[in-house]
Amino acid sequence: MKIQLTKRDLESALSTVMVCSTSGTDIYSNIYFRVEDGDFRILSSNGRAGVIVPVVTTSIDGEGTFAVESWRISKWISSVGDSALTFEVDGKKLSIKSDKTTLHFPCLGSDEFPFWDAVWEKASEQDPSVVGADFLSQSLTRVKSFVAQDRDTDSPQFAVTETFGNQMAGADATIMAQVESPLWEGMQLRIHGKDISTVTKFLKTAKKGDVKIYPSESETFIERADGAVFVIAKPPTEMVKRTLPSTVDFTFKVSKSELESAMSALLATANKDEDSMTVRFKDAKMRLAVETLANVNDVEVDIQIEKPCDSLPDVITFSPALLTKAIENTVQDELTFDVVVIRRDGELRGGLFRVVEKNDDSVFSVVLIWKI
Secondary structure (H helix, E strand, O other), X not given: XXXXXXXXXXXXXXXXXXXXXXXXXXXXXXXXXXXXXXXXXXXXXXXXXXXXEEEOOOEEEOOEEEEEEHHHHHHHHOOOOOOEEEEEEEOOEEEEEOOXXXXXXXXXXXXXXXXXXXXXXXXXXXXXXXXXHHHHHHHHHHHHOOOOOOOOXXXXXXXXXXXXXXXXXXXXXXXXXXXXXXXXXXXXXXXXXXHHHHHHHHHHHOOOOEEEEEEOOOEEEEEOOOOOEEEEEOOOOOOOOOOOOOOOOEEEEEEHHHXXXXXXXXXXXXXXXXXXXXXXXXXXXXXXXXXXXXXXXXXXXXXXXXXXXXXXXOOEEEOHHHHHHHXXXXXXXXXXXXXXXXXXXXXXXXXXXXXXXXXXXXXXXXXXXXXX
16 A cells, blocks of 8 residues: 655644544554545544544555554654655555655554444434534633533533533533523534543634534534544533523623622632622622631622612622632623522522623623522
8 A cells, every 4th residue: 555645734634633642552542544445534533532534645556544653653743854755554564755764664453443434424414513613612612611520420411511502501510601602503512521622622623614513322523624524422411401590680790800809809818718708789889708717808899780679688698719710711801790589489599690791603601509
């Protein structure tokens, strides 16, 4: 088998394939090369996700599949100048010729590699969902920190992010982040929190183009415009879906930088690992307070009231860690907060704080639960 191509085309393909390559000595630490029906493709997998990338060639003779340890290919390609390359495979030996050298590498078998051709062929028969790679990557990054990646056993519904309706969301028991956009309508995408980083690495290789999403029963396929395909295992457990109140009781705007500064100063006086902060609203002020061993410290932040409410409780208590987490994932300096009061049988039970950030093509929000 003989393959001729340029270093530039090979290096471009390898930069994507390395997204799923692992270190070690098992089958997932190898890069797989396959020539079939006149096409040259490179594959890799880490056991949970995989990728196959077509490579532009100048000449192909023969068919077959072979593997090389990824660290060898990575180290070699970085040392080769920009030139034409020739791959020749003879049994268990790979020879690669550049303009100055001919080097020999051991070829490894590919029998144990989990090729996904049949599943991809079936999945690609359906109409895909289409979304911008950059938008999908940004959305996954925003919800990632709200997904409890280590709760596979006790609460797997909190370990995934998923699209449903017009939103992508991630949640645990006390907080939920969501990105609302019409682009999610009809999309079937469920990703484990542990895999979000791998998915976003692949999406970044697509630059600012669109990608197509094809779901199957146990996998999700993401196809780049040039034919590169990423496959990720679909978690069997759906994420927890919460129905949020359609109306809010109180809405205000506040400067993110002023709120962060006030909370930081206040928490510097709090007991170590303090997980309780109170807030009171009066006129156009938001008064935050924490208890210390010596006193109760408080600070005031100016707010702009958008929707007033006469029936707010005197004191609202919430976790400062959760509020910090909510606002640090926003990018705009002016934040909008919706406050929802929950009553049952006329008695106050608690409520929701929702930080809302509107963008040109989506709405990002974080909902956290407050208690009496």
